[in-house]
Amino acid sequence: MIVSACLLGLNCRYDGGNVKSEELIKAVEDRCVIPVCPEQLGGLPTPRETCEIVSGDGFDVLKGKGRVLSKSGVDYTENFVKGAKEVLKIVKTFGIKLAILKDLSPSCGVKMIYDGTFSGKTKVGVGVCTALLRLNGVEVFTVEEFLNKE
Numbered sequence: 001m002i003v004s005a006c007l008l009g010l011n012c013r014y015d016g017g018n019v020k021s022e023e024l025i026k027a028v029e030d031r032c033v034i035p036v037c038p039e040q041l042g043g044l045p046t047p048r049e050t051c052e053i054v055s056g057d058g059f060d061v062l063k064g065k066g067r068v069l070s071k072s073g074v075d076y077t078e079n080f081v082k083g084a085k086e087v088l089k090i091v092k093t094f095g096i097k098l099a100i101l102k103d104l105s106p107s108c109g110v111k112m113i114y115d116g117t118f119s120g121k122t123k124v125g126v127g128v129c130t131a132l133l134r135l136n137g138v139e140v141f142t143v144e145e146f147l148n149k150e
């Protein structure tokens with residue numbers, strides 16, 4: 001399986017921090033886990049400006065209808081799409097069918113993402129990486145969903 005690297009304690013978040021989940025680490029300790037950070041794989045630095053999907057969600061970004069912008073208005077769409085493609089490369093190389101990703105992220109969001117207004121409001125939708133993985137048959141779960149089904 002692949003797991004968002006920040007959930008495993010790697011300091012790859014936009015603010016240079018992580019969102020380590022001890023519960024998740026314990027639940028997957030006997031599994032083959034590949035940590036991935038699509039935003040770093042897309043060439044973005046850490047720390048970096050916070051970004052949100054403006055108009056639509058990850059599926060719309062892949063269709064060329066949505067963009068991923070930073071708070072200051074820089075368009076990082078290409079980096080987000082590149083990062084998602086790099087993760088897909090890993091998935092295809094190893095025949096991975098399962099992903100546990102960090103909800104709310106413009107890359108890794110599974111159920112919810114921020115609404116593109118940088119006001120802290122959220123909406124139903126997925127990140128760019130989650131969208132690409134789902135289009136390629138990978139089951140993507142939030143931490144909570146995965147722990148509940150285990």
Ligand code: SF4
Pocket residue numbers: 004005006007012013014036037038039040102105107108
């Ligand atoms: S892109 Fe995904 S793995 Fe990377 S910091 Fe954001 S949520 Fe974590």
